Amino acid sequence: MYSQNELDTVLTKQNWTLVNTKLLAKMISEFMYEDMISPQLVQEKDSYTIYDLRVSDKKSYTFHAIARQFDSYDVDWKSIRILENGNEVEGSAVGFLLDIKPLIGMSSETTAHLIKEISQTLIADVHLLNKRVSSDKLITEDYANLEGYMTGHPWITYNKGRIGFGYDDYLAYAPEHQNEVTLSWIGVSRQISSFQSIEELTFEKLVNYELNEQDRSKFQNILEEKTDDPSQYFMMPVHEWQWKNVLIQNFTEEIANQTIIPLGQSSDRYLPQQSIRTFVNKSNPNKHHVKLPMSILNTLVYRGLPAERTLIAPKITEFIKGIYEKDSFLKDECRVILPGEIASINVNHSYYNQLENAPYQYKEMLGVIFRESIYTYLEEGEQAITLAALLYEDHNGKPYIKSLIEKSGMSTEEWMTQFFDVTMKPLLHYLYQYGTVFSPHGQNTILVLKDSKPSRLAIKDFVDDVNISDQPFEELNYLTDELKDVLRSEPPEGLTQFIFTGLFICHLRYLSNILANGELMEEQNFWEKLAESILSYQARFPHLEERYKLFDFFKPTFTKLCLNRNRMVDEGYSVGEDRPHASEFGKVRNALSHYKKITK
Incomplete structure (x- = not known):
């Protein structure tokens, strides 16, 4: 039978249970962030909180989670317990999807398609379990090869659905x-x-x-x-x-x-x-x-x-x-x-x-x-990695970033200070000075290392993700009508969102979790370092003060953009003449609004 060897080796009961439980924890975390589910607080402990999500009169999910900044939650996958009729039962990612379907008003059509996407994501996750490479070894891996170890979008729960691929296509063409x-x-x-x-x-x-x-x-x-x-x-x-x-x-x-x-x-x-x-x-x-x-x-x-x-x-x-x-x-x-x-x-x-x-x-x-x-831009001794690589944790739970920091000889605080300096300066300068922004998520943004230390930033994928301000900036006057017709023109918050959501929410909040859970850096210190990097840039260019107010990374709240909600509740699987964009739902409290006062 075709692929029997792959299936016998990879698709075991133990592996299937593990990837389901980890994806279930991710689904709970992200659906809480996007306000699709509202578990009840049961008990507060010293280092975590116990929550209970009742999905019916007979069934509930209990778990431990840590409330994080930006209204986020870090759910401990090992703590999840599912009770049905008073008895503990096994769970699954797809089973959870069916359980919450009536709670969030998801249609049967959307649910059916999503079951397929989640199932294919789980198949990929099972295969990735077999790529057991330690973080200590992976930090020396080449840029192109390193991509094959990544686990996909950190926020979207159905991140390797790849609808259109058969299993043979998956084995032949998937990057992992x-x-x-x-x-x-x-x-x-x-x-x-x-x-x-x-x-x-x-x-x-x-x-x-x-x-x-x-x-x-x-x-x-x-x-x-x-x-x-x-x-x-x-x-x-x-x-x-x-x-x-x-x-x-x-x-x-x-x-x-x-x-x-x-x-x-x-x-x-x-x-x-x-x-x-x-x-x-x-x-x-x-x-x-x-x-x-x-x-x-x-x-x-x-x-x-x-x-x-x-x-x-x-x-x-x-x-x-x-x-x-x-x-x-x-x-x-x-x-x-x-x-x-x-x-x-x-x-x-x-x-x-x-x-x-x-x-x-x-x-x-x-x-x-x-x-x-x-590769044509790298100098002697430089190594390129995508920002996504910083979210990798090996099979023993050791973060890739921890291995990098150890090899660099720097403290975590020194390494992160340099990281924010390297990452934020060019992104902020394009935004403030030129009214132009990239979408600096984990795949578009490349960190160039030297001696395992942050050295330079590379930014790619202009055609999909460069956007400009709708304000009458002198720096944008020379743009041709042809460019203006294609580049998305955004109001101030919309433009700021590409960095706020694209980088802070879509990448840095996960990096902060990894550092906090690994006892490498406290969450408060992490976000304070980011705030300091922004304020340091702003002090360097005082002539842009009015634009700092326009593109304000320190205001108390931002519109909450949602990626899972887009598919599950708002858009479903309908396909229109334009690509879908992130859904807007409520507000997210901005952790940086506090640090502006502390660091100024």
Whole structure:
């Protein structure tokens, strides 16, 4: 039977129980944060509180949790007990979902789809249990390989749903399996496609850099055999899964008319990163990282490439890098790294594009973005890791960050002070000085280490996550209408939210938990260090005082953005013409509002 060996080895009763219990704790924590469930406080102990969630007259969940800053809760997975009719019973993540369905008003349709996403997440979690690598060893792992050990989005509970993949696809393409792949290439008529790039980069230069002479010759010969004028075709890579499951079925007419021509596989081998659709070249790490559409549903959205952003990607790169080149603070002091999306190819579908209000995933099926490799920016002795790596804990419970701090020879306080300094300065400068913000979550933000110490920051994924202020800032006056039409323009709190929620809520609150639970740093000290880093930047640039009030990280509350609620309550699995955004529900108390008074 197919995959019997994998299933016999990995999918054991012990493993299944463990991943279910850990995911159950995460679900309780995040659903409490998003105000979807309201457990009752039973008893307060010295170091934790006992809560009880009654899901029916006959069934309840009791557990220990620590109330954290930002209205968060850290639930101890080992403490969870489930009572039904007075007897303790085994629980499961899916069982909990069914139990709370009537409490939160979730539809049966949404619940059914979510059961599938959670089940596939659990399968991935079971496989990740077998990757038993200690944090001490993992801190020396290469950037591209390190991605294969990550466990997914820390906030979204169905974070590895990957709807569209079969189990065979999962084993072949999921990043945790670290299978190197080759990319398939196609020739696309220039009549149905477009090529965009930064200034001075031509399509010919790009292809000569990405493909070796043998591959170029092989592909060129195929085009000469099948077309009258090969010069009227672009060569572009596609993912094998996308080709087999989406492109053949949806671009059948173009394949029949030979405006799309299969060319075969190139020689280089690539490793998928956490997003699944972005690939690092392992044959030559200095070559570009390749971002390809994959029409699978994962963490709220289909992972395609939106046409309007694919088309504008190189110009967004020129905009972001243009700021950097003219700003000595960013360039000479922060020495921030900005791996640019320097070229793209987009292919619109001839029929779906004529369809008004078509579901967005049908307009994101075929394209490619080439991003500069992080390796081309690293200096001697530097090591790159995503911020997500800092949340890793090994099978013995040792945090990755603890191993880093130990190897650095610094105290936790010294290391975190340097971390906040390196991380916050460039993000704040782009926001305050230029009204421009990134979405600095754990995958987009790269920490560059030297001697295991925070040294520099790298920020990627401009095309999806760069946003600008709606205020009349002089620094934004020169933006073209083309850029303004694509970049999201946000009011002050909306723009501030990209850092507040994208970094503080989506990443730092989990890092704070890890440090507190490991007795490395008290939670209060952690957030005080963050506040000090913001205030230190603000003292450095007093001329921006009015903008500090506009983009205020110290106000008492922010609108609470919710990611699980979006799927479970608000949007369900309906698909409209636009990608879904985080739900807004209530307010979250801002821990930094207290530290402003202490640290000034």
